[in-house]
Amino acid sequence: DTAVSQTPKYLVTQMGNDKSIKCEQNLGHDTMYWYKQDSKKFLKIMFSYNNKELIINETVPNRFSPKSPDKAHLNLHINSLELGDSAVYFCASSQRDQPQHFGDGTRLSIL
Amino acid sequence: AQSVTQPDIHITVSEGASLELRCNYSYGATPYLFWYVQSPGQGLQLLLKYFSGDTLVQGIKGFEAEFKRSQSSFNLRKPSVHWSDAAEYFCAVAPPYGNKLVFGAGTILRVKS
Numbered sequence: 001d002t003a004v005s006q007t008p009k010y011l012v013t014q015m016g017n018d019k020s021i022k023c024e025q026n027l028g029h030d031t032m033y034w035y036k037q038d039s040k041k042f043l044k045i046m047f048s049y050n051n052k053e054l055i056i057n058e059t060v061p062n063r064f065s066p067k068s069p070d071k072a073h074l075n076l077h078i079n080s081l082e083l084g085d086s087a088v089y090f091c092a093s094s095q096r097d098q099p100q101h102f103g104d105g106t107r108l109s110i111l
Numbered sequence: 112a113q114s115v116t117q118p119d120i121h122i123t124v125s126e127g128a129s130l131e132l133r134c135n136y137s138y139g140a141t142p143y144l145f146w147y148v149q150s151p152g153q154g155l156q157l158l159l160k161y162f163s164g165d166t167l168v169q170g171i172k173g174f175e176a177e178f179k180r181s182q183s184s185f186n187l188r189k190p191s192v193h194w195s196d197a198a199e200y201f202c203a204v205a206p207p208y209g210n211k212l213v214f215g216a217g218t219i220l221r222v223k224s
Contacts, residue, residue: 004154031210041199043155043214056211090154097208099145102154 003027004103006091012109013081021076021106023091031055032074033092033100034066043090049074050096078108086110113138113204115215123221124192132187132218134202142204144185145212146176150198158200161185162207172196197222 004025013019025032033056034046048056049068063079078085088107092100114137124130136142143162147155159170166178176187185202202215 033210033212041149041217043201043217045211045213048210092155094210097143097205097210099157099160100210100212101157102147104152104154 004091004093004101006089006103006106008106009104010107010109012111014111015081015083017081018077018079019081019108020078021089021091021108023074023076023103025072025091025093025101027093027101029093029095029101030071031094031096032068032071033094034074034076035090035092035102037088037090037105039087047074047076081108081110083110113142113206113213115202115204115213117200117202117215117218119218120216121219121221123223126194126222126224127191130187130189130192130196130220132200132202132220134185134187134215136183136185136202136204138183138204138206140207141178141180142206143209144176144178145203145205146170146174146185146187147201147203147214148172148198149201149217155201158187192220192222194222194224196220 031050033048037043047066052068065077068074088105091103094100116135146158161178199217201217203212
C-alpha cells in the first residue's frame with residue numbers, strides 16, 4: 001500500500017499552461033505539505049495544511065495555489081507555467097511534530 | 112532563521128568501509144533533527160530522527176547519528192557500507208513541536224567495490 005501517492009509522476013507541458021498535481025495519503029495524518037526540489041536537488045517547503053487549514057505559506061508566487069478538499073488530499077495547481085517552475089515537486093504528510101513521510105515526487109518539465 | 116549545512120557535496124567510500132556524513136545546523140534552541148535518504152527517481156525515506164533524550168540514535172538500514180549540542184552537529188554514521196547505500200542523503204531540522212522542515216543541500220554517496 002502506497003502511503004503518500006502523487007499523480008502524475010511525470011508532467012511535460014508548455015510555458016503558459018495551467019496544470020495540477022494531486023496528492024493523497026492513507027496514513028491518517030493531519031498535516032500535509034508541498035516541497036519543491038530544484039535542479040541542484042535543493043529542497044524547500046512551499047505550503048503546509050493542517051486539517052484543511054493553511055499553516056505554512058512560504059514566499060511562493062501566487063500562480064501556485066494549494067487546495068485541500070479533505071485532510072487526506074492536498075493538490076497543487078499551477079497557473080501560467082514558467083520555465084523556472086521545472087522541478088520535482090514532493091508531497092509529504094505527518095502527524096503534527098512527527099516525521100514527515102514523502103511521496104515519490106512529480107517531475108515537472110516546462111518546454 | 113534555521114539553516115543546515117552539509118559540507119560534503121560528494122563522498123566516495125569503498126564497500127565495507129565505515130561512513131560518516133556531516134551535518135551542522137544553526138538554530139536558537141535544540142531543534143528536531145532528521146536524516147533522509149533519496150535514491151534516484153525516488154522520494155525521501157526517513158533514516159532516523161532526534162527529538163530529545165539519548166544523543167545517539169539508531170535508525171533503519173544500520174545507520175546511526177549522534178547529536179552534539181556543543182558542536183551543533185548531527186552526523187550520520189554507518190560502520191560498514193553496502194553498495195545499495197549509494198544515494199543522496201539529506202539532513203534536516205525543524206523547530207520543536209513544529210513541522211517546517213529545513214533541509215541541507217544533500218551529500219551524494221558513491222560506493223566503490
